Amino acid sequence: MPKRFADVSFDAHAVKAMMDAFDKACVVLRLVDRDDYITESLAKMIVEQARSGERNPDRLCALTLEALKR
Secondary structure: OHHHHHHHOOOOHHHHHHHHHHHHHHOOOOOOOOOOHHHHHHHHHHHHOOOOOOHHHHHHHHHHHHHHHO
């Protein structure tokens, strides 16, 4: 399990959805360095969206990107 999601108690399906959403968001935001403060913050935002029960990676990505606009 990636370290950015290691301290979160989600099942394997949820972790996979969060990883996929993270990868999609990094592409959209053109983030190349995926091991810095910005991407860690992005991962935390995805986790917060997943806490609501969302498991669709596309939706998790969209919700996270929308939250960034606020």
